[in-house]
Amino acid sequence: MLIHLVTLAGWLTLSIAGSPIWPEPNAYESHGDVLWIPFPLRTAFSCGLSNASNNDFFYERSRGSLSHLLGGWQSWFGFASDVDEDQLGASVSEADAVKAAVGRTLQDISTSKFIPWKFHSRHDAFEPAENQNASMLTSLYIYQSTCPSSSFDAAAFFDGDESYEIDVTEGVARINAVSSIGIINALGTFKQLVLSHSSGVHKTYMTRSSIKIKDNPRWRYRGISLDIARNPFKSWPIDIPSLPELALKGAYRPDLVWSTEDIARIQQYGISRNVQVFLELDMPGHTASIAHAYPDLIAAFNQLDWDTFAAEPLSGQFKLNSTKVHDFLDTLFEDLLPRLSKYSSIYHLGGDEVNRMVHLLDETVQSANFDTLQPLIQSLMQRIYTKAIENNLRPIIWEEMFLEWNLTLVNPHPSHHHIKPLVQAWRSSANIASLLKANHSVIFGDSEHWYLDCGHGVFLSPYPSGHSPPGIPYNTSGGLPTKLSPPYLDYCGPYHNWRAIYTFNPLANISEELWGGIEGGETLMWSELTDSVDLDAKLWPRAAAAAEVLWRGPRSESMLAAPRGGWRCGENER
Numbered sequence: 168m169l170i171h172l173v174t175l176a177g178w179l180t181l182s183i184a185g186s187p188i189w190p191e192p193n194a195y196e197s198h199g200d201v202l203w204i205p206f207p208l209r210t211a212f213s214c215g216l217s218n219a220s221n222n223d224f225f226y227e228r229s230r231g232s233l234s235h236l237l238g239g240w241q242s243w244f245g246f247a248s249d250v251d252e253d254q255l256g257a258s259v260s261e262a263d264a265v266k267a268a269v270g271r272t273l274q275d276i277s278t279s280k281f282i283p284w285k286f287h288s289r290h291d292a293f294e295p296a297e298n299q300n301a302s303m304l305t306s307l308y309i310y311q312s313t314c315p316s317s318s319f320d321a322a323a324f325f326d327g328d329e330s331y332e333i334d335v336t337e338g339v340a341r342i343n344a345v346s347s348i349g350i351i352n353a354l355g356t357f358k359q360l361v362l363s364h365s366s367g368v369h370k371t372y373m374t375r376s377s378i379k380i381k382d383n384p385r386w387r388y389r390g391i392s393l394d395i396a397r398n399p400f401k402s403w404p405i406d407i408p409s410l411p412e413l414a415l416k417g418a419y420r421p422d423l424v425w426s427t428e429d430i431a432r433i434q435q436y437g438i439s440r441n442v443q444v445f446l447e448l449d450m451p452g453h454t455a456s457i458a459h460a461y462p463d464l465i466a467a468f469n470q471l472d473w474d475t476f477a478a479e480p481l482s483g484q485f486k487l488n489s490t491k492v493h494d495f496l497d498t499l500f501e502d503l504l505p506r507l508s509k510y511s512s513i514y515h516l517g518g519d520e521v522n523r524m525v526h527l528l529d530e531t532v533q534s535a536n537f538d539t540l541q542p543l544i545q546s547l548m549q550r551i552y553t554k555a556i557e558n559n560l561r562p563i564i565w566e567e568m569f570l571e572w573n574l575t576l577v578n579p580h581p582s583h584h585h586i587k588p589l590v591q592a593w594r595s596s597a598n599i600a601s602l603l604k605a606n607h608s609v610i611f612g613d614s615e616h617w618y619l620d621c622g623h624g625v626f627l628s629p630y631p632s633g634h635s636p637p638g639i640p641y642n643t644s645g646g647l648p649t650k651l652s653p654p655y656l657d658y659c660g661p662y663h664n665w666r667a668i669y670t671f672n673p674l675a676n677i678s679e680e681l682w683g684g685i686e687g688g689e690t691l692m693w694s695e696l697t698d699s700v701d702l703d704a705k706l707w708p709r710a711a712a713a714a715e716v717l718w719r720g721p722r723s724e725s726m727l728a729a730p731r732g733g734w735r736c737g738e739n740e741r
């Protein structure tokens with residue numbers, strides 16, 4: 168089983184000073200002198216018909232706790248106290264999400280420790296003098312033209328207009344956006360305009376007193392995929408209360424289980440950052456970990472010569488003609504999907520790397536023949552697809568289902584006709600072009616360019632006996648060497664460094680009239696060789712490179728060396 172927890176539409180708040188913003192906005196203009204930021208910064212929020220400059224409520228931050236000067240937030244959002252993100256609880260609303268984002272931004276600004284010395288030359292006097300008579304920012308006005316709802320509808324929230332404007336002039340900063348996620352995007356940018364002064368706490372400034380930003384993303388789908396099942400090795404780490412044995416027996420260790428509350432909290436945590444967190448339970452392939460609890464459902468589990476039955480051990484996938492499997496899937500999805508759909512509008516159905524040889528050992532089928540297997544796979548995927556649609560979840564499916572298995576899905580609920588499946592491509596731009604020609608909506612992120620796990624060396628032991636089991640007419644001993652040899656490259660090596668990720672052009676080799684079907688892409692971290700110790704270092708620097716491609720569209724090589732707000736790559740002396 169693979170589960171990819173995917174963060175969608177993520178706004179990375181890595182500050183690369185000198186840029187000064189990452190990802191680079193569409194339009195950025197600035198001039199003037201330094202602008203000091205007071206502590207606390209008077210902040211007003213208004214929405215709908217009201218107007219940020221004549222609002223009647225303020226939201227301030229002082230002494231480490233948020234205080235309401237007037238009752239605006241309460242009367243509007245029906246809240247009596249500040250949002251504590253650790254306690255968002257079951258009743259998270261869109262208004263909570265915006266409020267939490269505003270509160271967090273004010274906190275981050277006042278406690279910023281970001282001094283951009285690394286982006287300047289040795290002994291450069293890049294900071295304003297501590298007592299410099301510069302202007303002061305008097306207030307921040309935030310105006311959202313449609314008011315955030317007091318409930319939460321994931322599709323409405325995440326499909327909101329992502330554009331925003333920031334305008335700093337004459338000592339006043341204004342943020343304008345149509346939707347809640349537009350405001351959240353703007354706050355992520357605004358925060359990056361604020362630098363910390365080395366002279367002390369709460370001493371923050373902007374380098375320019377006049378700034379205009381107008382921004383919106385190139386693609387709506389900007390994702391990171393994180394495999395949380397392979398490390399610990401091939402486990403079922405998610406608690407499903409109606410199938411308790413799954414995690415009890417399937418988790419690597421009893422404490423390495425994601426409870427229903429954990430998942431809800433992670434989804435909620437993402438919301439006020441415009442990050443949609445959703446799951447994939449890959450199937451019918453990659454489902455060996457279910458056999459720890461339900462051995463009857465899985466064929467070819469843990470075969471010694473795994474290479475015949477899977478891309479890596481443990482082998483095993485769902486039996487394809489079993490009512491027990493169907494009952495299991497119904498129970499699983501009736502438990503899981505209503506919970507996930509509270510905070511997400513997407514569910515990934517899986518569908519990659521289905522192995523045909525498994526079904527020679529599957530007593531419900533006993534065949535590896537395409538024509539026998541295809542209708543069974545079709546029916547299994549249709550079953551999951553229907554469940555997703557019934558829960559208002561937009562399905563994502565791996566490319567093989569369409570390119571190799573000729574899957575056709577029938578929407579059982581015409582009232583949900585707007586939910587068009589999204590196909591995830593992972594092998595080549597030629598495959599993307601084929602999918603687009605068949606009118607599919609597609610996301611990119613192929614193993615040759617955007618897989619983040621590549622290049623750490625082959626980790627699989629050789630094919631143990633060099634033979635398929637008796638009676639299995641399949642010989643893959645040519646697939647992997649029986650003895651590993653230098654330089655021990657893995658299948659997608661070498662390592663894809665940040666420049667490679669940044670200059671990947673997902674539109675190359677795809678004709679322009681097809682581009683409209685591309686909804687975005689995602690960079691992926693499969694976790695055979697990654698765990699919590701090294702994840703951050705491997706994931707974020709390169710995910711930031713991908714984020715700018717997804718926000719602005721393909722980057723050119725010349726941009727690698729281009730100055731960003733005065734700082735040129737390699738210019739600083741160390």
Ligand SMILES: *[C@@H]1O[C@H](CO)[C@@H](O)[C@H](O)[C@H]1NC(C)=O
Pocket residue numbers: 218219220221
């Ligand atoms: C908001 O109010 C101010 C002052 O009343 C006015 O000058 C400005 O034009 C208004 N802006 C909008 C977008 O209505």
Ligand SMILES: *[C@@H]1O[C@H](CO)[C@@H](O)[C@H](O)[C@H]1NC(C)=O
Pocket residue numbers: 298299300
């Ligand atoms: C700032 O302005 C005040 C009043 O005009 C003046 O006394 C002070 O010397 C100025 N400080 C600097 C560093 O220019």
Ligand SMILES: *[C@@H]1O[C@H](CO)[C@@H](O)[C@H](O)[C@H]1NC(C)=O
Pocket residue numbers: 488531532533539
């Ligand atoms: C599926 O199972 C049924 C009932 O056991 C059997 O009649 C049918 O032939 C099987 N289908 C395939 C493709 O093996």
Ligand SMILES: *[C@@H]1O[C@H](CO)[C@@H](O)[C@H](O)[C@H]1NC(C)=O
Pocket residue numbers: 537571573
């Ligand atoms: C899938 O469908 C296409 C077009 O209908 C057909 O040409 C192709 O042979 C099918 N693939 C397989 C493996 O049957």
Ligand SMILES: *[C@@H]1O[C@H](CO)[C@@H](O)[C@H](O)[C@H]1NC(C)=O
Pocket residue numbers: 595596671672673674675676
């Ligand atoms: C586009 O095609 C060229 C030539 O086949 C290939 O070298 C390149 O890697 C392809 N680019 C992408 C992004 O697939």
Ligand SMILES: *[C@@H]1O[C@H](CO)[C@@H](O)[C@H](O)[C@H]1NC(C)=O
Pocket residue numbers: 604605606
């Ligand atoms: C794709 O959609 C277009 C326009 O709706 C239609 O003309 C075309 O036949 C479709 N192609 C396929 C392969 O379904």
Ligand SMILES: *[C@@H]1O[C@H](CO)[C@@H](O)[C@H](O)[C@H]1NC(C)=O
Pocket residue numbers: 633634635642643644645
């Ligand atoms: C598998 O293929 C290899 C290389 O072609 C051959 O040497 C070996 O005998 C084959 N094994 C089986 C079980 O057919």
